[in-house]
Amino acid sequence: MTGEVTGAQNVVTNTASAMSSNAATTVDRAVTHQITMTERILDKIQHFAETKGLDIVMAIVVLVIGYIVSREIKVWTRNILKRSNIDPNAIGFITEIVYFISLLFVMTIVFGMLGISTSSLIAALGGIGLAIGLALKDNFSNVASGIFILIFRPFNVGDYIVANGVEGTVAEIAIIYTKIRTLGNQMIAVPNNTMTSSIIKNYSHYDLRNLELVFDVGYDSDLRSCLHLIREELIKNPYVQDKEQITVYISEMADSSIRIYTRCQVKAADYFTARTDIIIAVKETLDRAGIDIPFPQLVVHQSEK
Structure with a gap:
């Protein structure tokens, strides 16, 4: 009887030892796998940093400098236009267009430094632009209305007008909005599309x-x-x-x-x-x-x- 108990204990002990050995092997394999994956990731990061790291840093530097230069170009363009004989209505409009063109030029340079094909980028931007255009069709309508205002001049900067229930002096004609300063010294931004689709009373048109x-x-x-x-x-x-x-x-x-x-x-x-x-x-x-x-x-x- 004692022999049978001893044998059973030996079987249990051997089974526990086998399970412990299997568990230890599994843990070792998992740890080894994780270490291998980490090493691979670190190697890829190191390789990317060695090959593209400098390009990314330079691209960021160019982006920051380009943004600052674009802002300076915007200010410089506005000052030049103010000293010229150009219509004051067009100053804000032209300034914004020059600013966005400068930013687009900077982004093209940055993408080129990162190795992104500009042709592929233009194709992608075309698709994205179509989707954005459909979503922002009202804003494009405002841009077209702003051009209409600049061409046909129903009012100028400094005129006192009443349009769409808003009364005051025209402070600026921008790409999307026309800014009106009221008698209460409030600045009201009215979408250009709203301005051109409503009746405009211009009290400053005549002397x-x-x-x-x-x-x-x-x-x-x-x-x-x-x-x-x-x-x-x-x-x-x-x-x-x-x-x-x-x-x-x-x-x-x-x-x-x-x-x-x-x-x-x-x-x-x-x-x-x-x-x-x-x-x-x-x-x-x-x-x-x-x-x-x-x-x-x-x-x-x-x-x-």
Whole structure:
């Protein structure tokens, strides 16, 4: 009986020893495989660094320098155009195009240094460009609209316009957007496609701008005297340019007043200053003449019980 137990113990011991040996062999093989793979990877990295490392470093250096040079070319181009007789509207547009062409030239040099075939690159960029073009068709439409604005000039930089509900002075006509500075000193960027597809009111297109005002007087007023006083005030105002063609007439008998319409021409640059000055002058003249200027009033009657 003792012999049988001893034999069984020996079998178990031999089996455990065999399993331990197999496990150790497997671990050794795995470790050896990993070491071999690591060595191969390191060899490839070393080989790549020895053959292409310098090219990559030089390409990065060229890319950084090219970017800086492109920015300087952009600034230099803008300064040159500002000193020339070129239309101010085209300065921002041309500057952006020159900048992007410079960057494209730099990228071509960088890819060449990395050993990438420019012909294959152009073919790949053609396919990518088609996909991007379909995705960015609205932006290309904005570019085309920007060219349309520069050619047909519905407005120029510095003009005061109203377009698509936005009112202000044109600050810049760029490739994608037209930048407008509002009276509240806000910069609003409107897509060029939106500008060309909407009605544009350009108040700076002509040197002179019509100034239209309506003054209300009471029903008890002497209307002939009112017309005379208002006309005389417009004639002697220094901002009015067409003193011989001023328009003054009674336009309407409103609910609580008689309305007098006036129209004269002032310099476009002086429009808001002239408007304020004329309103104040006419108001003071009517006050001195004792002419009533009515305003809406609410009368409440209390019923007797």
